[in-house]
Amino acid sequence: MTYEQFVERMEERVRAALAPGRSVRLRSALKNNGRHRKGLVFTEAGVNTSPTIYLEEYYERYQAGSSFEEVAGQILALYGSVRMDRSWDGERLSRYENVKPRLICRLINRERNRDLLEEVPHVPYLDLAVVFHVLVDLEADDRIATMLVRREHLKWWHVTEEEVRRAAGENTEKLLPAEFKTLCAVLAQAGMEEPPVQADPAGAYRMYVLTNSIQNFGASAILYKDVLKKIGAFLKEDFYVLPSSIHEVIILPESSAPSWRETAMIVKEINETQVMEEEVLSDTPYFYRRSEGALALPGWEKEA
Template structure:
């Protein structure tokens, strides 16, 4: 069965089961790196916020033999966990002061997001771009965000420099950075079922070296690679590590830090990043295909001969 037909079948089955004025409808969006994803919006007459539930992974399960009825039941169970039972006052978006303290940012690959970057305010950082969003809510279920677009800052009469200034203050309070030993968190951050990725890491980095490797992310592990642009974070990391270090963009959600003295050469690092991106990371979560380098004495993040002071 083709994916489009699968989506239509799920929509039809969902609407047969939904009650109380609820309705399921198809929803498509272009995500990070130009990837289009299709899902379902389960809308209620009571509330003006509805989660988007993407169907690509459900389609994979269907291809492996899972029935449509079971998939629909799993979607409904997931909805019960993530549904929002309150309205969001969209009028707040019209006034900058109402959202000023909820503005945060994430990092995206500049080359892979050319079209999106034409439509949103952004700041370049080497071959990456800092883009902004409103952190509407965050809890143990996840987070709700609104992408900030050019029309927003035009309505607010603010510039991108003001966004960045406010966001740098907010992220330290709302989603602070986390630096952890990799040996303590690798099985939590890398799905235990992904044995290929674990084997690859073991091959490239012997067990005795893992105590010198770190994971850098944020407190919710969502868009956590953005901590690269947090004020003073890389400088603080260099004090803990005690020397220059390489940064491996594991995904848009985190980066791996490796002291220069414990690291393979740059060619091997880049080969590993490319292999992991191609085999283990979803395409919309890829940040970059090469390592970065932080020079402790000059407080400089660099890529090849490109330099960026943080």
Template sequence: MDFNEFKEEVKENIKDFLPERYENASVSISEVIKNNDTKLYGLTVRMEDQTIAPTLYLEDYFNELESGKSMDYVLDHIAEVYDEASVNGIDIDTKDMIDKITNYEETKGKIVPRVVNRESNEERLKRMPHTDMGDLAVTYHVDLGNSEDGQMSVAVSNEMLDKYGVSVEELHEKACENMKEISPTSFETMVETLANLMIPDYENMTPEEKADARSQFDMPDPGMYVLSNGPKSFGAAALLDTDTMDKIEAEVGDFYILPSSVHETLIVPIREGMELKDLEAMVQEVNATQVAPNEVLSDHVYKYDSKNKEIYRADKEAEHFKEKEEKRPSLKGRIEEKKKEVKEKDSKTDKVKTKTEVRE
């Protein structure tokens, strides 16, 4: 059975595995463009009283079938996950939830940033407010909490931004502020990261227990650090945490940033004899062979400009600092300038209102 046949099988039979309340629901499978303009196919089962229903992507379930699971097993798994999402209220299938995510006052404390590749997301970015960051881009998402299958979120669209009534710069500032509370930055050695993956209950051990546990494994220290967030989900956004970036520079000195994926980056202290071209070749090879297409962040290596609080491509260092000498505003500077313009505009509006009231 190929993937197209699988999709049709799911569409025709999924209701047999769902509870009775889905009896009169309509079933559809549609193409959805995700990160890096990757195309996925999503299942939607919409009941009669729903305006919006959750979407469940089918690629992972097709992999289950190919790994030897029966079609009945896969359909039962799809039905279980789909119904659980609806029952737990994680989906956005109610008018109340739609009203909330399009109301800035209700939503502003839940908006978080993500860092993605700008060129690879050219089509998606046309429909989303974003902030360019060299060949990367920052997008914005409403965090809806966690489920069994990971973090749930809704991407902020241009239409949503219009309803919010704020600028992209204000959205960016609020998202970076929220990030520190919703998904705090995680910075640890590569050895610590590997230990967390390999040693059960490692994170709950005392320092002495951790050292003893690590000694049981052959874990040479590669001299790298992992920068992400607690959930290790879209943790490349930690690059926007300038406080942490400054602390990293103070701790390790000058460093390269290797874009491991959209979920984390690697911090590599610059050492004598280290060649940028070798690091870029390593990043490109890993992206081509180890990283899922929709999780690739970039094929380039970056550095951090602590003066201007922004990252830049390491192979374009001369151009970066030439621009700074020409006094081109940094990302932070552009945000501050935009906020100043908005305040001045609001002030003028208030003065006009006051004059009108006096005349009346």
């Protein structure tokens, strides 16, 4: 069964199982890096929220050996659990005083998301863009549910883009504090033995990982106040920031690094071979110079 056939058949199967007063429709959504995802949108009479369950993961389960009925049951079970949780209904989301303490920042690639950025408030940063989300739910196992802030939300809330930016900037570090660890410690925690790039025979590469407390969209930790300044003080030298994914960046001290162009080749290779397309942040390494206290693009990017 092709993915398109799976999607159409699943929509029919789920619709047939819903109780009166509830409905489902298929929706294609533009996600990070221009990827379109298909999901089932559930609606219910008298309920303002419409949860969406995306189907790619469930098609993978079907391909891995689960029966179609098993997968349909999993989707219906998830909808049932979401339906019972009305902690963030449409009325709560429509009031700015409710969402303001939950606004957070995320970093995405600017060029790869040109279409999306036409629809959402954002702030350019290097070759990236800062976008804003409402942190709807953060569960004990670090699963996260968010809502992307779009331009129409600003109208609902009667606020400016600057107000949202300021609130999100203040909240993100509090809700999702930064974590800074050696790359070896992170890989050991994940059960991996080797780093994605090899050290030279003398072990010259000293690499660290900067992310947030849940390792989800943790690359935005580079935006936190003084975090890069503190890393520079710890390393006692300038350093590269390698955008390894939207979830984390790798910190590479200048004394341990090859040239800027060679570093860019490393980032590009990792993105092409080890990072899902939807999770790529950038192919461009950045450089933090302590005397300037800011990240910089490589010279060839500035000239482009």
